[in-house]
Amino acid sequence: MRILLSVVFCFWGSIGFADMTPRDGWVVIETTKPYGQLVDDVKVAVKANKMGVVTQAGPTAAAKARGISIPGNRVIGVFNNKFAVRILALSTAAMIEAPIRMYVTETDAGATLSYKTPSLVFAPYLEEAGPDLGAAASELDVLFKAIAEAAAS
Known part of the structure; x- marks a missing residue:
């Protein structure tokens, strides 16, 4: 029992602020904006660019309801039906990638916005779907x- 409790406490102690290091095909923008403001600013920028927030998910509120405090963490699915219809006509399989996700993570200095570029996301389907x-x-x-850029500024 002591070992189990030690593992649990070590796990809880390891939940710290996000470290979103750049990866191939990812865009990672660190900001000094508070987490909640960056989430809101992403939603405003999505609408301003004639795209839609299709999904949202994050463990922060559910963890809090369970008595666990973790840094802010939100995945925002972004897409537009114009692109959905167009891509679906090219590759039924490629549509599993929609919506494309933007990821807001709380840091000790503010919040970070990350996403995989759509070119990376759809790359596995290019051979099947073609240049369109x-x-x-x-x-x-x-x-x-x-x-x-709009959300992070």
């Missing part, structure tokens, strides 16, 4: 960059 999927992904790259 690459064109759609490139257009989405531009939109996601605009959303991220």
